[in-house]
Amino acid sequence: xxxxxxxxxxxxxxLASCSDxxxxxNKDYLPQLRQPDPAYLAxxxxxxxxxxxxxxxxxxxxxxxxxxxxxNKHPTAMPDSVxxxxxxxxxxxxxxxxxxxxxxxxxxxxxxxxxxxxxVILDAWKAxxxxxxxxxxxxxxxxxxxxxxxxxxxxxxxxxxxxxxxxGVVVSYTTSPVDEIADGQxxxxxxxxxxxxxxxxxxxFMRTAYMPNLLSPELLPDSKFIILVADASRKTASDLTxxxxxxxxxxxxxxxxxxxxxxxxxFVMEASIPSLETGVQSGASVQVTAEWVVDPTPxxxxxxxxxxxxxxxxxxxxxxxxxxxxxIREAIGILNPENDNDNExxxx
Numbered sequence: 001x002x003x004x005x006x007x008x009x010x011x012x013x014x015l016a017s018c019s020d021x022x023x024x025x026n027k028d029y030l031p032q033l034r035q036p037d038p039a040y041l042a043x044x045x046x047x048x049x050x051x052x053x054x055x056x057x058x059x060x061x062x063x064x065x066x067x068x069x070x071x072n073k074h075p076t077a078m079p080d081s082v083x084x085x086x087x088x089x090x091x092x093x094x095x096x097x098x099x100x101x102x103x104x105x106x107x108x109x110x111x112x113x114x115x116x117x118x119x120v121i122l123d124a125w126k127a128x129x130x131x132x133x134x135x136x137x138x139x140x141x142x143x144x145x146x147x148x149x150x151x152x153x154x155x156x157x158x159x160x161x162x163x164x165x166x167x168g169v170v171v172s173y174t175t176s177p178v179d180e181i182a183d184g185q186x187x188x189x190x191x192x193x194x195x196x197x198x199x200x201x202x203x204x205f206m207r208t209a210y211m212p213n214l215l216s217p218e219l220l221p222d223s224k225f226i227i228l229v230a231d232a233s234r235k236t237a238s239d240l241t242x243x244x245x246x247x248x249x250x251x252x253x254x255x256x257x258x259x260x261x262x263x264x265x266x267f268v269m270e271a272s273i274p275s276l277e278t279g280v281q282s283g284a285s286v287q288v289t290a291e292w293v294v295d296p297t298p299x300x301x302x303x304x305x306x307x308x309x310x311x312x313x314x315x316x317x318x319x320x321x322x323x324x325x326x327x328i329r330e331a332i333g334i335l336n337p338e339n340d341n342d343n344e345x346x347x348x
């Protein structure tokens with residue numbers, strides 16, 4: 001009897017183990033990150049609180065409704081020295097990610113904002129219109145109906161700020177006037193202004209490829225930072241200088257010198273990391289852009305302040321050459337070399 005029972009029990013145990021191995025559940029199999037000590041975290045929070053004493057670092061990350069299954073999906077795994085996480089795609093954000101936003105705020109002083117993007121709304125509308133072409137629903141997507149759609153979508157994106165406990169919003173408008181539909185931009189900016197009136201205590205950033213295109217310049221002085229998106233042809237620090245000079249001079253000329261002076265002290269330049277698929281760098285690298293940010297040489301044509309760097313899709317830098325956040329770390333070292341005690345989330 002024992003000779004029969006023991007193999008049967010062993011087989012049952014093996015089947016149970018196999019069931020565990022094949023369980024259809026998102027798991028994070030990467031090593032757990034080292035937990036910094038309280039003194040380090042206190043020093044980190046103090047460092048970030050003194051924004052006039054260092055160059056700020058931002059990075060955009062993609063939200064998801066799925067459980068995070070890789071370290072670069074976790075807000076807690078982002079580089080310690082990043083001041084702001086700017087999150088896209090936050091509809092139905094997974095509870096784990098939302099909880100970690102609160103955790104990094106309290107432990108590291110990292111604040112998080114959700115990106116409210118006009119281009120996302122416009123692209124979604126165009127896709128719906130194309131899908132409805134030559135169907136019975138074609139009349140539902142005329143240009144005259146876009147403002148109502150835009151208003152609803154903008155309000156939904158803005159509501160996510162309070163829904164998930166973000167510290168504020170990044171209002172992104174990078175659309176060319178030739179791609180505009182009806183009163184879309186005016187509708188979008190009106191929704192932002194309404195949100196701002198109800199949430200005056202929250203952070204507001206603006207992100208733009210060309211400020212003179214904005215119909216609501218009154219939002220610029222109210223923005224803590226203004227993120228500049230240079231075109232991909234700008235590869236060198238000299239290119240960035242020329243682009244910023246022309247862009248900001250056009251802005252000053254349109255809004256008046258007095259109006260420009262109200263927000264000329266808060267510019268952040270956006271840069272990207274090399275493509276994960278091709279390794280190709282689009283525009284200036286984060287290292288080149290960091291060098292541009294810290295260059296103290298004043299522009300002889302226009303006066304403005306360079307406050308920091310924003311890294312587009314920064315979480316993808318986690319996989320660069322098997323070195324976590326290699327490019328971002330190098331840029332941080334250029335921007336704030338005195339901050340040399342940063343753990344930057346090394347694995348044990």
